[in-house]
Amino acid sequence: MMTRIWMILSLCLWIFITSYRSNAVQSDIDCLRSIKQSLQDPENLLSSWDFSNSTEGFICRFTGVECWHPDESRVLNIYLSDMGLKGQFPLGLKNCTSLTGLDLSSNKLEGSLPANMSDIVGYITSLDLSSNNFVGEIPGTIGNCSFLNVLRLNNNHFTGQIPGQLGALKRMKEFSVANNGLTGQVPFFGNFTPSASSYAGNPGLCGGPLSPCEDTKKNNSGLIIGNTL
Amino acid sequence: MDRMPSQISTFSLLLFILVLYNFSTVDGNAEGDALFALKTRLTDPNNVLQSWDPTLINPCMWLHVTCNFQNSVSRVDLGNANLNGQLVPELGQLVNLQYLEIFGNNISGIIPEELGNLTSLVSLDLYENQLQGHIPKTLGKLQKLRYLRLNNNALRGTIPYSLTTITTLQVLDLSNNHLRGYVPVNGSFSHFTPISFANNPKLIVPALPQAPAPAPAPAPAPLVS
Numbered sequence: 001m002m003t004r005i006w007m008i009l010s011l012c013l014w015i016f017i018t019s020y021r022s023n024a025v026q027s028d029i030d031c032l033r034s035i036k037q038s039l040q041d042p043e044n045l046l047s048s049w050d051f052s053n054s055t056e057g058f059i060c061r062f063t064g065v066e067c068w069h070p071d072e073s074r075v076l077n078i079y080l081s082d083m084g085l086k087g088q089f090p091l092g093l094k095n096c097t098s099l100t101g102l103d104l105s106s107n108k109l110e111g112s113l114p115a116n117m118s119d120i121v122g123y124i125t126s127l128d129l130s131s132n133n134f135v136g137e138i139p140g141t142i143g144n145c146s147f148l149n150v151l152r153l154n155n156n157h158f159t160g161q162i163p164g165q166l167g168a169l170k171r172m173k174e175f176s177v178a179n180n181g182l183t184g185q186v187p188f189f190g191n192f193t194p195s196a197s198s199y200a201g202n203p204g205l206c207g208g209p210l211s212p213c214e215d216t217k218k219n220n221s222g223l224i225i226g227n228t229l
Numbered sequence: 230m231d232r233m234p235s236q237i238s239t240f241s242l243l244l245f246i247l248v249l250y251n252f253s254t255v256d257g258n259a260e261g262d263a264l265f266a267l268k269t270r271l272t273d274p275n276n277v278l279q280s281w282d283p284t285l286i287n288p289c290m291w292l293h294v295t296c297n298f299q300n301s302v303s304r305v306d307l308g309n310a311n312l313n314g315q316l317v318p319e320l321g322q323l324v325n326l327q328y329l330e331i332f333g334n335n336i337s338g339i340i341p342e343e344l345g346n347l348t349s350l351v352s353l354d355l356y357e358n359q360l361q362g363h364i365p366k367t368l369g370k371l372q373k374l375r376y377l378r379l380n381n382n383a384l385r386g387t388i389p390y391s392l393t394t395i396t397t398l399q400v401l402d403l404s405n406n407h408l409r410g411y412v413p414v415n416g417s418f419s420h421f422t423p424i425s426f427a428n429n430p431k432l433i434v435p436a437l438p439q440a441p442a443p444a445p446a447p448a449p450a451p452l453v454s
Contacts, residue, residue, distance in 0.1 A: 068402060069356065069378065071309075071333075076400060098424050123422040147422045147435075171419045 025074045027095040032059055032075070034092025039109075043084040068098060077101035081128070089113050089134070094120045103128040105152065112136025118144035126150040130176070133157060138177070140165040147171060154178040154201075162187055162205070177202065185213050260302050261288040263319035271314035271336075277307065301325040308354065309333035316355075321346040332378070333357045340379075345370040352376040356402065359383055364403075366391045373397055381405040388432075393418045401425045408432045 060067035143165025161184035183204030206213035289296035295304035321343025345367025369391020393416030409431035
């Protein structure tokens, strides 16, 4: 009887000790699982993303995944550039709550970006979605990702205006929206001044380092800025 | 009289060889001595330091020690080794050290400021221990550092601004300590978010993202006919 009680007690103690030291963040594992499920991977480059054998820090060995600590399943950066991936922006990223870097550039991703970007990647410092097939407007909530240093949205099919909220990003060091379908006034960034090449290849952007925007009230001979196609 | 010059030259040759031999063993031994000083300050119930024999010519054959091609210590890997005790200033003598991995132990005491002399260091992982005292500002001299993980200790005081000068810093984790004061946001620290500083109750961390502001009125579009 006593030995049984001791066995149960030691089992409980062991479980307590291992769970206390184990910092495996289940949400991060769910995040990566959800990414793999939502994207098509025709070149099978995500084959290392195997969720069947879950030891401590196992996701840290996945292709393109960098963890905060090598023995703890908490994702720091995801680098999946040029992997032929198809599908929409993976909403499962919301569960990678410690994510600071995301590079999905040069894939075949499509659709529009979610309106609540800062809920999904709120702590992101480097976001590279360049060279994909994203459409729609750039969400204003990216302006609440206040730790962004690098934002690359170039070479997609974004349309509409660049949200003025992006001007609130005080840590911005590198910014490009080149080669999209954007129009209108560019945001005012304050200390940071993107060069004209950050905006190149868009039909109707104006302001900032580009030609000034024309006031619609002006009743003039119709100064045309940009293409008329 | 004829034999004198040849005796002198033989003697000086022997002396020269002896001196040379002495210097070569001192070089190897200095780093071995430094690591042995660490061993004497640590309690090692799992005997992971059993192979650390200071009578060997250099520490390069010791387990958990890696040397470069010049037989100088480049890595010390003692993570999750159930070690108790303290770190030693002699660690600062391992001038070619690139990886100092002593995480996940029961090490107490302070971080020696002499670690600032490890100018080749790429990774400093002392996380998950019971280290006390301040983060030495000498760590700002580690200009090749990429990983600085001191999380889950009992470190106090402020975060030295000297760390913002380390432009190579990629991963910073100071979470779960007793740090206080303001978190720097300049230099390399512009890449770090509140995640790196979480769970330091007296630390003043940069503000979290606010609720989305109302969308501004659309700006005038260019005239297109």
